[in-house]
Amino acid sequence: MKVTIIGAGGNIGQRITKEAATRNHELQLVTSKEKSFFNLKDITTKKADILDTDALAEIFKDSDVVISAYAPPAENTDLILEASKSLLEASKKANVRLISVGGAGSLKLSEDLDLVDSKDFPEAYKPAALSHRKVLKEVYLKENAVNWTNVSPSAYIFEGERTNKFRTAEDKLIANDKGESSISMEDFAVGIINEIENPKHIKKRFTIGY
Template sequence: MSKIALYGATGAIGSRVLDEALSRGHTVTAVVRDPAKLTRTHPNLRVVTGDALDPESVAEAAKGQDVVVSAVGGGDGPGHMATIRPSVESLVSALRTLGADAPRLVLVGGAGSLRVPGGKQVWDAEGLPDFVLQIMHAHGDALDYCRTVDDVRWTSLSPAATIEPGERTGSYRTATDDLVVDADGNSRISTEDYAVALLDEIEEPRHTGERFTVGY
C-alpha cells in the first residue's frame, strides 16, 4: 500500500480520489487550507494544514510519502484557473528539494488540449464559455510546463470531455493525447471511474513523464 499526500481532497474529483484510495487500503494525508472543511474520518486518513502554492509547505507534507496527488484546479469555476499552473510549479519545486527521496507527482489535468478527429483540440469547439476556455488553457499551460520537467516523476491524467458524479463501474478506456469517445461519439467519464483510473496508475505506473486520458 502507498502513502499518498492529497491536495484538493474536498473538491468534486479530489473527494472521489480520497474515497477510492481509502477503499483500497492506502494511507492518505489530506493537505488542506481549512481542515474544518474535511469532515471525513477514517483510520488511514490524516488531515493537515498546507497550501499547494507554498513550496516549503509542500516539501514538508511530501516527506515520507510515496505519491503526491494534486486535484487543485479540478473544479469548474472561474476561481480555479489562477491556481492551476502556479500550483504545479510549486509542487515540482518542492519535490526537487527532496532529491532521490521525492515521491511521484500525479496531477488531475484538463481535457481541453486533447486532440479530436480532424486535428483540432477540444478547446477549439464552438460555443464554449470564456471562463471554461480559460480553465482549459490554464490546464494546457500546466501540462506544457510538466513536459519540460525531467527531474521529477510526474503523470497528468486528463478526464473525458464530460466528467460528472455517477456510477463506479471500474471500467474505462485510456489514450494518451487523443480524446476517448464511445461508439456514438460521446466522451464522458464519472468522477468515480476517473478516480479508479488514477489509483490504478498509482498502483501500477504506466504513464510516468506523460499525460494520459480516460473515458468510456
C-alpha cells in the same frame, strides 16, 4: 503506499480519497475544507498554501506518491501555473512521484485540433481549459527531474457510479460511437489509483473515459 492527496475536499479529491482508502493505502490529506471523509479513520489532515514550496516539501517527504486535485479559482485560472511549479519543485525536493489532475481541453480531436479550440467548446469553461493546456505544455512537458503524470478527464465528468469499466489513452479524446466523451468522478478516481499501483504513464499525460 503512503499517498498524499492535495485538494482532498473537492469533488474529484473526495473520490480519489475514497478509492485510495478502499485499497488500504495510508493517506495524508491536504485540504482547506472540513469534510467527514466518509468516516474514514486514521487519516492525517493538513492545511497548506500550495504556493509555499518548502511547506509542501515537508509534507511530502515521507510519501510514496502525491496526487494533486487542486483546482484554481474561477477568477484566476492561471494560478494553476504557479501552483503546478510549486508542486513540482516540492516533489523534487521530497523525491516523490507527482500525479496531477489536468483538463480535457488539451485533448486531441484530430492531429491539428484540440478540444478547447473546437467550435462547440463552451465559453464558460474556456479560461480553465486554456490554463490547464498552458500548464501541460509550459510546465509539465518541460519537466525532466520529477516522475510526474498529468491525467485528463473526458469532456464531461460527472457524479456517478464506480463501474471499473473504462478506457485510457494518451493525448486523444476518448469518445463512444455516438461521439460522446464522458467519465464518472468515481471511475476517474479508479483510473488514477490504478496508475499509482501500476505506473504506465511516467512523464506523460493520459486520459480516462468510457
